[in-house]
Amino acid sequence: MSRIGVFVCHCGTNIAATVDCEAVRDYAATLPNVVHAEDNKYTCSDPGQAKIKEAIEKYDLDRIVVAACSPAMHELTWRNLLSQTKINPYMLEVANLREQCSWVHTDYDEATAKAKELVRMAVAKVDRNVPLFTQQIPVNKRALVVGGGIAGMQAALDIADAGYQVTIVEREATIGGKMPKLDKTFPTMDCSACICTPKMSETGNHPNITVKTLSEVEKVDGYVGNFQVTIREHAKYVDYDKCTGCGLCSTKCPNKRIPNEWNELMDTRPAIYKPFEQAVPSKPVIDPEHCTMLTRGKCGLCAKVCPTGAINYEDVDKVTTETYGAVVLATGYDLIKWQDIYPEYGGGAYPDVIDGLHFERLVNASGPTEGHILRPSDGKEPKSVVIIKCVGSRDPNKGRAYCSRACCMYGAKHAHQYLDKVKDGRCYVFYMDVRTPGRRYDEFYMQAKNDGALYLRGRVSKIYKEGDHLVVLGNDTIMGENVQVDADMVVVETAMVPSAKSRETAMLFGVQCDEDGWITEAHPKLRPVETASRGIYLAGAAQGPKDIPDTVAQAGAAASKVIGMFSHDTLDSEPQISHVDVSKCSGCGQCVPICPYGALSLQQVTLRENSVKVTRQVCEVNSALCQGCGACTVACRPGALDLLGFTDEEIMREVDALCQW
Amino acid sequence: MHTVNLSDVAVADRELAQTIAQRANVNLRDCYQCGKCAAGCPMADDMDLSPQQIMRALQMGLTEKALSATGPWLCAQCMVCSTRCPQNIDITKIMREVRRESHARGHRCIPESNAFETQFLKGVKADGRNNEQYLAAFYNLRSGHLAQDMLSAPKMLAKGMVGIGKHSVKDRDAVRKIYEKCLEKDGEQK
Numbered sequence: 039m040s041r042i043g044v045f046v047c048h049c050g051t052n053i054a055a056t057v058d059c060e061a062v063r064d065y066a067a068t069l070p071n072v073v074h075a076e077d078n079k080y081t082c083s084d085p086g087q088a089k090i091k092e093a094i095e096k097y098d099l100d101r102i103v104v105a106a107c108s109p110a111m112h113e114l115t116w117r118n119l120l121s122q123t124k125i126n127p128y129m130l131e132v133a134n135l136r137e138q139c140s141w142v143h144t145d146y147d148e149a150t151a152k153a154k155e156l157v158r159m160a161v162a163k164v165d166r167n168v169p170l171f172t173q174q175i176p177v178n179k180r181a182l183v184v185g186g187g188i189a190g191m192q193a194a195l196d197i198a199d200a201g202y203q204v205t206i207v208e209r210e211a212t213i214g215g216k217m218p219k220l221d222k223t224f225p226t227m228d229c230s231a232c233i234c235t236p237k238m239s240e241t242g243n244h245p246n247i248t249v250k251t252l253s254e255v256e257k258v259d260g261y262v263g264n265f266q267v268t269i270r271e272h273a274k275y276v277d278y279d280k281c282t283g284c285g286l287c288s289t290k291c292p293n294k295r296i297p298n299e300w301n302e303l304m305d306t307r308p309a310i311y312k313p314f315e316q317a318v319p320s321k322p323v324i325d326p327e328h329c330t331m332l333t334r335g336k337c338g339l340c341a342k343v344c345p346t347g348a349i350n351y352e353d354v355d356k357v358t359t360e361t362y363g364a365v366v367l368a369t370g371y372d373l374i375k376w377q378d379i380y381p382e383y384g385g386g387a388y389p390d391v392i393d394g395l396h397f398e399r400l401v402n403a404s405g406p407t408e409g410h411i412l413r414p415s416d417g418k419e420p421k422s423v424v425i426i427k428c429v430g431s432r433d434p435n436k437g438r439a440y441c442s443r444a445c446c447m448y449g450a451k452h453a454h455q456y457l458d459k460v461k462d463g464r465c466y467v468f469y470m471d472v473r474t475p476g477r478r479y480d481e482f483y484m485q486a487k488n489d490g491a492l493y494l495r496g497r498v499s500k501i502y503k504e505g506d507h508l509v510v511l512g513n514d515t516i517m518g519e520n521v522q523v524d525a526d527m528v529v530v531e532t533a534m535v536p537s538a539k540s541r542e543t544a545m546l547f548g549v550q551c552d553e554d555g556w557i558t559e560a561h562p563k564l565r566p567v568e569t570a571s572r573g574i575y576l577a578g579a580a581q582g583p584k585d586i587p588d589t590v591a592q593a594g595a596a597a598s599k600v601i602g603m604f605s606h607d608t609l610d611s612e613p614q615i616s617h618v619d620v621s622k623c624s625g626c627g628q629c630v631p632i633c634p635y636g637a638l639s640l641q642q643v644t645l646r647e648n649s650v651k652v653t654r655q656v657c658e659v660n661s662a663l664c665q666g667c668g669a670c671t672v673a674c675r676p677g678a679l680d681l682l683g684f685t686d687e688e689i690m691r692e693v694d695a696l697c698q699w
Numbered sequence: 700m701h702t703v704n705l706s707d708v709a710v711a712d713r714e715l716a717q718t719i720a721q722r723a724n725v726n727l728r729d730c731y732q733c734g735k736c737a738a739g740c741p742m743a744d745d746m747d748l749s750p751q752q753i754m755r756a757l758q759m760g761l762t763e764k765a766l767s768a769t770g771p772w773l774c775a776q777c778m779v780c781s782t783r784c785p786q787n788i789d790i791t792k793i794m795r796e797v798r799r800e801s802h803a804r805g806h807r808c809i810p811e812s813n814a815f816e817t818q819f820l821k822g823v824k825a826d827g828r829n830n831e832q833y834l835a836a837f838y839n840l841r842s843g844h845l846a847q848d849m850l851s852a853p854k855m856l857a858k859g860m861v862g863i864g865k866h867s868v869k870d871r872d873a874v875r876k877i878y879e880k881c882l883e884k885d886g887e888q889k
Contacts, residue, residue: 487731514703
């Protein structure tokens with residue numbers, strides 16, 4: 039016979055306004071094995087918790103039901119409370135009288151009746167609960183950071199500074215990401231590369247950081263504290279141990295007509311190249327698609343001129359598997375391909391309609407025009423520029439429904455930079471709303487207006503070419519007039535979208551993405567840098583559009599989570615996980631591919647069945663990998679798999695209580 | 700709908716908007732078009748362009764649009780817009796300067812308003828102060844609204860609130876000098 043205590047919470051008036059808590063309490067007292075029931079104004083408060091403790095002692099309870107808010111809110115509170123008593127923390131059920139009853143119903147009597155049923159089910163279930171215990175998982179104190187942009191670098195530096203080893207995996211030939219491409223950063227207008235390249239160099243030289251460029255994560259096994267990650271480091275065709283970074287190879291390379299991605303294809307680069315001067319590592323790679331030695335076996339000039347013999351045309355991809363305790367995903371963003379979705383803006387047919395990153399390279403002293411704003415079509419200085427915001431953002435029909443957050447600010451920055459460099463220029467900014475939440479952000483926007491940018495509230499409906507200029511048609515909704523601007527150049531401030539392969543990366547690590555492809559955090563408010571998978575954290579624009587300060591702050595937060603985890607030698611495993619009854623398991627293996635966490639495997643075991651020793655295949659649960667989702671229990675045909683804390687018996691008791699009691 | 704080509708806005712128009720704003724000691728770019736001025740304006744219901752729209756027209760360089768609008772001519776100069784503006788823009792002054800420019804260019808967007816003002820100033824110049832009964836009478840003649848407010852006249856006469864006699868200030872010449880000095884200043888400014 040169990041001894042159950044039921045604690046009904048009023049939650050102020052959150053529950054009590056719609057549910058007769060006293061009636062629920064009196065009803066609970068009549069249920070089988072309930073030896074004590076009481077109600078409380080705020081059960082989660084310190085006095086409320088003290089009353090539970092008191093009751094446990096006084097009535098010698100061995101399990102409890104708390105009828106209050108969602109278990110997502112306070113289940114942990116009650117578990118922690120129970121861990122201070124003689125009761126096992128898992129001898130607890132939470133009946134959700136708030137989110138699933140009082141908040142969603144208005145009829146007092148019906149809500150009270152439902153609350154009684156919810157309590158009845160919880161009492162039935164807790165009666166069958168068994169004590170559960172955590173296990174210890176060892177922590178491998180090395181971190182993996184995926185993505186070497188400002189988010190990844192910041193997270194890596196913070197973790198490395200705390201004394202732990204970090205590996206950065208970066209897809210490009212240099213770390214740094216998008217930030218060193220930018221000219222200035224709002225609202226302070228300090229040089230972006232000047233503040234980013236020291237971080238790059240610090241990252242590259244840090245004794246605790248290993249940088250792997252031209253690399254991708256290929257496979258992930260293991261679990262929190264023990265991720266086995268396979269990384270493919272693509273062939274660079276240059277031996278970085280020998281290369282001194284002198285640059286002679288790039289100078290001599292005869293194939294210099296390759297569109298330069300770093301400058302948004304506005305100039306060219308050789309086939310053996312370093313993305314930009316301050317690249318880290320400061321050594322070149324060979325572009326295998328364009329190197330004639332690699333494609334046709336002709337040339338070999340770079341190998342001839344290299345003073346250290348670092349060129350190796352036979353180089354192959356290196357695949358390594360290493361163990362990491364924690365992972366930070368910092369996969370960043372790309373700009374939406376507006377050309378495909380906005381034929382009304384020319385769909386990319388007009389070279390003088392450029393995006394924000396193009397503009398950054400145009401205005402940047404290290405860019406193809408050495409900082410002179412010259413339009414791509416004919417190299418003339420544009421005397422009138424139209425900036426269009428929300429291109430692809432806040433446009434659920436053609437692009438994305440969300441606001442890309444940074445465009446209002448860099449749009450204002452572009453207006454300011456243009457008016458600063460072209461004194462007799464005119465600048466028009468079409469906007470939907472101006473969103474400038476941030477310290478000194480609105481002041482910055484007002485400054486751009488004061489510089490002479492004419493802000494026009496409305497979306498541009500069409501851009502077409504007439505003579506050597508572009509006709510931009512829009513509307514000023516403030517005046518209610520259609521307006522036209524004959525522009526020399528148009529800058530479209532486009533939506534941020536998740537970087538090209540971020541969804542695949544998320545799938546490798548078993549973390550979720552939202553409908554737009556951004557990697558989802560565990561809780562939007564209270565766990566913003568954690569993913570639903572333990573030990574995998576988020577930094578920067580991988581999670582959603584962000585500006586640099588937010589990215590750096592979030593990267594620091596992710597790093598602190600990793601450091602916090604690494605401060606323990608072991609972690610407690612989650613006890614509410616799948617459990618195999620080997621005597622029932624047929625070894626069919628149906629469950630193995632269903633597990634999203636790779637926690638199930640088939641093992642040969644020797645069992646005693648009907649007094650006979652048999653060796654056969656059965657399923658085994660890796661208790662560290664299992665996240666307790668329960669998917670396998672549904673797939674198991676013999677019913678051998680059960681989720682501890684939610685066993686078939688417990689669930690059936692709840693159903694019985696609802697339908698038959 | 701008529702499309703305004705912003706690239707065709709004449710430099711002169713943009714400069715005129717700036718000049719008007721300078722006379723009012725206002726930076727047009729300060730205005731972020733929140734509309735609080737228009738929302739509080741007691742005359743806005745009767746205006747074709749509200750104070751906010753006058754500001755917008757000047758910002759866009761559509762100066763002629765502002766100059767030919769009735770809004771500034773209906774403005775009561777009550778200062779509600781200026782008092783409430785979050786950007787501390789003296790919109791009342793802008794309305795006044797637009798109206799003066801409009802007047803100087805021969806616009807008479809609200810002829811009655813012009814008649815009233817002219818008559819009022821004439822009175823001040825002649826007597827050093829305003830005499831309501833004569834202002835009302837001559838305004839009615841000038842504007843052609845002959846019967847306006849006339850029904851109140853007998854009562855007011857009977858109660859001695861108005862009379863035939865004119866009042867004047869002690870030093871009429873001093874007021875006239877002030878008046879002329881103002882005109883002189885006005886001429887200098889333009």
